[in-house]
Amino acid sequence: MPFSFPMRVQVFGSVALHQYLTDPYTDVTADFEGAPSTADSMVIPVGLGQTEFRTAIGFEVAGENGWSGGFQYTWAFSEHADAGFWSLGFTKNF
Numbered sequence: 873m874p875f876s877f878p879m880r881v882q883v884f885g886s887v888a889l890h891q892y893l894t895d896p897y898t899d900v901t902a903d904f905e906g907a908p909s910t911a912d913s914m915v916i917p918v919g920l921g922q923t924e925f926r927t928a929i930g931f932e933v934a935g936e937n938g939w940s941g942g943f944q945y946t947w948a949f950s951e952h953a954d955a956g957f958w959s960l961g962f963t964k965n966f
Contacts, residue, residue: 880934890924896951921951930959938965 900916930944944959 878936881931882934883929883931885929886927888926890926892920892922892924896920896922919952921953924948924950924953939963940965 897917897919900918902914902916904911926946926948928944928946930942932940932942934940939962941962942960944961945956946959947956949955
């Protein structure tokens with residue numbers, strides 16, 4: 873068993889507001905594999921929005937032998953996007 877007693881459980885949360893200082897659009901450039909070198913690249917503008925709000929909540933369990941594991945849910949949204957994702961991680965200190 874990777875954990876030994878005593879174990880530490882930490883619950884955490886975060887809130888962030890990201891404000892882009894430049895144009896809220898970014899250009900995604902792509903080329904086709906095997907296309908002739910004379911073919912122009914595709915440039916697709918992607919609107920990210922000027923401001924993004926991000927929040928997360930999760931927990932981490934750590935044992936005194938250097939092992940820890942955690943679980944987190946993050947939700948981010950802006951003018952043009954809305955996404956939520958789960959994270960699971962394990963670490964071992966050396």
